[in-house]
Amino acid sequence: MKKDNKNSFAEMVKKYKLPIICISALVAVLVAIAVISSISTAYLRPYEKKYNIKYPRHIAEEFCDAYGKNSAVCGMLTFDDTDEKIFVTSDVYQNGNHFDSGSAIDDGKQIKSIGLESSATEIEKLYSSVKGYNSCTQKVTLTDIYGKSKTYQVIAAYYANVLGKDDNGYVFPYFAHGDLTEDSFNQYEDRVHCRSLYHPSYDMSYTDNYLSINVDTEFMKDFKFVILCVEVDGKVKPYTDAVKNKKIHYPQVWYDKHDKHNPYWLSSQWQPEVYTDKKHKTTEKM
Structure with missing residues (x-):
């Protein structure tokens, strides 16, 4: 009888040995993950204590x-x-x-648009002349709060009015963002080309992604200085061959101030047509 009990106990141990080992291993893994997670976010503790807030998980420390x-x-x-x-x-x-609030840094939209205070940057001094542009690296980096970066290169710069009264009731959409239809993009390209202060050897492409940055300027009252950048892979190779645009398309008020004829006065008042869904089935005007 004792022998039978011993055998039964041995069989029971044998039966539950594997599940017990598996559970133990799982517990060990979970403990290890918790420890690693705690260590990987330990750098946040001083900041959480300092600002009394909860940070997004894995936010880069520089932010x-x-x-x-x-x-x-x-x-x-x-x-x-x-x-x-x-x-x-x-x-x-x-x-x-x-959009509810424009384009997000980490989305894959064709065009992103950001507005900055003029006091925050000196980009107008650098990119408002062909000489300055040709002597610059032209590199701009956009980094999200998790440390993921995208590299861009400046390929155009122009001035735009913010009030319709300064251009026969029209405001060129320097703030355009999102996924444009191909026809709308081609019109955007044409108008940026006409307005740009200079032309490098780069040709805009519908398959490229862009970043538009605008700042306040003293060039004229209620104007913006805008740079358009293209996303690039790898190292930026500066354009050193840009030539001055000899027939810049300025808003009407500029021609009035300088007592000049506006050769673009019959130009259509274009507005971007953008896709509103991921499958690019539906569009609307901005």
Whole structure:
């Protein structure tokens, strides 16, 4: 009888040995994950204590102070030619009626648009002349709060009015963003080309992605200085062959001030047509 009990116990141990080992291994793995997770986010603790807030998991440490002061911070712009690092907040994205709050830093939209205060950057001094442009690296980096970066290269610069009264009731959509239809993109390309202060050897392509950055300017009252950048892979190779645009399309008020005829006065008042869905089936005007 004792022998039978011993055998039964042995069989029971044998039967449950594997599940027990599996459970133990799982517990060990979970403990290890918890420890690693705790270690990987340990750098956040001083900032959470300092600002008394909860941070997004795995936010890059270089954003911690800025995010602690303003939780709307969603990225950073870096201009190689000025060594400037400007924190970008979600409210600087241009609004459009097809988005709630403009384009997001981490989305894959064809065109992103960001507005900055003129005091935040010196890009107008660098990119408002063909000589300045040709001597610059032209590199701009956009980094999200998790440290993921996209590299861009400046390929155009122009001035735009913000009030319709300064251009026969028209405001060129320097703030355009999202996925444009191909026909609308071609019109956008043509108008940027006419307005640009100079022309490098780059040709805009519908398959490329772009970043538009605008700042206030003293060039004329209620104007913006705008640079358009194209996303690039790898190292930026500066364009050194840009030539001055000898027939820049300025808003009407510029021609009035300089007592000149506006050769573009019959140009259509174009508005972007953008896709409102991921499958690119539905569109609407901005």
